[in-house]
Amino acid sequence: MSTQHNADAPAQAARSRTAVADRRGDWWRHAVIYQVYPRSFADSDGDGMGDLAGVRARLPYLRDLGVDAVWLSPFYASPQADAGYDVADYRVVDPMFGTLHDADALIRDAHALDLRIIVDLVPNHSSDQHEWFKRALAEGPGSAARNRYHFRPGKGAHGELPPNDWESIFGGPAWTRVTEPDGTPGEWYLHLFAPEQPDFDWEHPAVGDEFRSILRFWLDLGVDGFRIDVAHGLVKAAGLPDLGTRDQVKLLGNDVMPFFDQDGVHEIYRQWRTVLDEYAGDRIFVAEAWTPTIERTANYVRPDELHQAFNFQYLSTYWDAAELREVVDRTLDAMRPVGAPATWVLSNHDVTRHATRFANEAGLGTQIRLAGDRALGLRRARAATLLMLALPGSAYLYQGEELGLPDVVDLPDEVRQDPAYFRGAGQDGFRDGCRVPIPWTRTGPSYGFGDGGSWLPQPDGWGELSVEAQQGVAGSTLELYRAALAVRRAQPDLGAGESVEWLRAPEGVLAFRRGEFVCVANTSGEAVRTPAYGRVLVASDEVTLVNDEAKLPADATVWFTTA
Secondary structure, X not given: OEEEEOOOHHHHOOOOHHHHHHHHOOHHHOOEEEEEOHHHOOOOOOOOOOOHHHHHHOHHHHHHHOOOEEEEOOOEEOOOOOOOOOOOEEEEEOOOOOOHHHHHHHHHHHHHOOOEEEEEXXXXXXXXXXXXXXXXXXXXXXXXXXXXXXXXXXXXXXXXXXXXXOEOOOOOEOEEEEEOOOOXXXXXXXXXXXXXXXXXXXXXXXXXXXXHHHHHHHXXXXXXXXXXXXXXXXXXXXXXXXXXXXXXXXXXXXXXXXXXXXXXXXXXXXXXXXXXOOOOOOOEEEEOOOOOOHHHHHHHHOOOOOOEEOOHHHHOXXXXXXXXXXXXXXXXXXXXXXXXXXXXXXOOOOOXXXXXXXXXXXXXXXXXXXXXXXXXXXXXXHXXXXXXXXXXXXXXXXXXXXXXXXXOOXXXXXXXXXXXXXXXXXXXXXXXXXXXXXXXXXXXXXXXXXXXXXXXOOOOOHHHHOHHHHOOOOOOXXXXXXXXXXXXXXXXXXXXXOOOEEOOOOOOEEEEEEOOEEEEEEOOOOOEXXXXXXXXXXXXXXXXXXXXXXXXXXXXXXXXXXX
16 A cells, blocks of 8 residues: 555644644644745735735635744834844834734734734844934934944044954954044944844843833734744843954854853843733744754743744754754753743745755755755655654744745845845855745746736746645645644644654664654665554655555655554
8 A cells, every 4th residue: 555645634634723722732832833934925016025915815825734823024114134134113014015004904814814923023133224223323422322232432543443353143343333423433333243233232221121112012913922033142241252263153053152142131031021921812932042052042941931942953953863863852851841842943034945955965054055956855855844743842834845945046146135145254145045935826927926026036937836836736745734734733642742752763764653643754865664653644755555564765754643
């Protein structure tokens, strides 16, 4: 007998979301959360840029996909120096994305579909067009307005050198010198990212007051939580000491730095948690926290702080059984003492899509600009997704991965918009490749993204990866995701718990049991035979069952049930 996936799974799990939520308890402990990058998801007005009305129109697609919540990347008023992560006004929707009315309507429609909405919050830095920063420039040295940011005099005889040796994650110095109101060269301000993104000084009480007010503004509008950008960066080491090295800092790294993962950040999040706990409905915080170890990440999700933290160590792990087992064990061991759920993620807007990462050899990191073996990458990506969705805790999906989208690695230089691309020695600057607008239809302007073009060019043949091309097609990546998410929702053992029972398996194979559920993932380059642990629920590739054995192809994952 052969099987690829259980075609009846969506119907079997055609859901009562409320009943499942009641059975499982806190929704966020087991949730599958889908990241929407608004400018690349759906364009409602044909201007080539995705918007909130476009997201709103596609909410039924996300409900039918089977996710529990939607995380929206920033849509606030912004000059867009870093795709909206440079915020000029945290209470205003940028006109390119719509209006506050559009945000309110989106939240209401999502709730009517039993979807929750998580919004991005950017507390480490503002835009240089934020009213606070413009005032700081205008009022000059020694003003109270400058104390809300890190302004410092320069070194050297005439203050011509930066205050310390810190470098921007995007490349170049982390300091920019300003021209004072009288026209003379003056102080320097800190920006760990682009010069258009000055860092707040969280030692100033006004900064904390402002962000607690911002939290309440969006909570009152009905959002279900916040993803905290650069959650590990708010507090800098006292005195802003020199790093003492010229090694370039990478955004996606885990080095010990005097401006990342300082213990003082935790008091900020304890204060935020008291705000969140004033509101009903299980609202949550999710930390983007790059830390040296998983154990340090666990500090962010202690009971009186945040609810979840992204598992970047897992994202950074290659398709290798031994490495994956190690990071799974370390993650579960680190989260268990603080009572927090593990999180699992394979792709997001800052890294090469995993269908392309796994198409290349190990050791190239999370930002790859090589197409690699497309068929191999897709096969591994499908298998990796099933493995991730079988683990206890919460899983994050990035828009378009359910279509098996690869990175677009051959964008012309003249269309690139990643600020890191233009700053030389920083991170690689090729994040645009994972941000190309996704295809909805086989043909038409921008493959159904909108009636006009798209802000980044889509490749020829993009339509063959579209929702239209895959919808209802047995074996397609879209239908694999739908089947897996339906089974996960219907199986109480999936997503729940805090441990796995590892089973004996051939080299290169991971096998674990969770109640009546068994997951087997073959990361080797060859087909293997394993015990047939029961009825097949879902498989990423064709699995052959003969008597008590299962033949699992290379780079494939299968879910069994013993029920």
